[in-house]
Each structure stands twice: as C-alpha cells, then as structure tokens.
Amino acid sequence: MQALTVEIVNPEGLHARPCHAIVSLALQYECSLAVQCGEAVADGRSILSLMTLQACQGSELGFKAEGEGAEELLRRLQALVSGGF
C-alpha cells in the first residue's frame, strides 16, 4: 500500500475536469485507488465517486494506491494535483 497527501491548489477545487484527470490517470494502472477528503472516501477510478468528495481549494486529498505501479501512480498524482490539474 502506497499513500500520499496533497493539497488542492486550484481555485475551483475538485470539480469535474480534475476528477476526469485523476480517473484517466488511475485507469492506466492495475491499481486500486482510494481518495480521502476529511471523513469521506471515494473510489479514485470513478468520476462520479470523486465528485461526491466536494473538495474545495485548500482541502487535503489523501491517496492510497495498491497494486502494480502504485508508487508511480502516486508520483504522477502528486504532480497533477499540486500543479492545479
């Protein structure tokens, strides 16, 4: 299990397009991906699930990946989120 926490920097928060970007990346790997914001946990491979997190700018996203390429996936997610998607 690999884990990572990243702060959302883009002003609009985790809206639909960033969710699409996360899922598109996650689907390139044979990994499970859980995304936590506060108490809520979403499936990082589902846009609809991620959108329910209602994560705004300044929120911290906790990613937990498990499976082949998990470490690389988290590295790319860190770049994606901290770069404002």
Place this chain on the structure above:
Amino acid sequence: MNFWKQFKPKCCSVNLKAEDKPTALIELVENLVKAKALPAELQDAAIEALVEREDLGSTGVGAGVAIPHVKLKGLDRVACSVSIHRQGLEWAAIDGAPVNIYFTVLRPERGGDQHDPERHLEMMTWIAKLAREPDFRRFAGRAKTKTELVDLLKEMSAV
C-alpha cells in the same frame, strides 16, 4: 438539498432526438432557449462553450451519465436541465459506455444576486450523488414526462 428546484420541466427532455454529440449539445441548448432559461442571444456562445469543454475532456462521467457544464459570459443566473436520450449516444465517456442521461449546467462567469459560485461545487456533488444511484438512472430512463423526470430529482434528493 433543494437544487432540484433549479431544474424546470420545460427546460428538460425525456426524448432527445439528436444523433450524435454535436447535435445533442445544440438540442440541449435550444431547449433552454425555448424555455426562456437562456437568453436567445447567448445560444451560439453556449453551444460553442460546450463544444470547447468537450474538447478539453468528455463530460461523460460513466454509468451512462454526462454533465455538460460551462461558465457563460453574459448569463446572470444558472440555466440547467436534465434530459434523456432513449437509445444513448456515443460520448467518449470515461467508461466508454453510451450516454443516455444528461445534466446540463450553464452558469454565470461571476457571482451576483442570482448566482452564488460557492454553491456550484455543492450542486455538482448533488448531481454526482444522484447519478451514482442505480435507482435514479433506471427510473430516469423510463420517465414518460418532463414533470415526472423533475419529480424524480426531488424524490431522490431526499434519499
């Protein structure tokens, strides 16, 4: 949550006629204009913005649902609809499945008397929660009238 109140039956459709994504975007916008939820002078700009948004990445979020949404200059309040395409259309959705349920959301560029930008993310979350419900998708796909469709939004908001 009372976001369902922003979805007026006259803006919605239970039987989109479009044959592909471009014509569907036009039909969704035309329905908002016909219902006077979107000023006619913004029709072309709305279509163009929605096409550009799709070019950035499909709004097909999976499970047969798409959420075409953009900010639109000149708009002073949110214009939105929920629409059904009986057969479903190819939408380059994240799961590759055809889309038959469309939540269209056009919103002003900036906040004002009629629009609170901070509630936008909340509204999108509400849409996502509804869209994740298999019961919602099943009943929406079977809705016979626009009023029935909006009533379903209301009923499922309480779940």
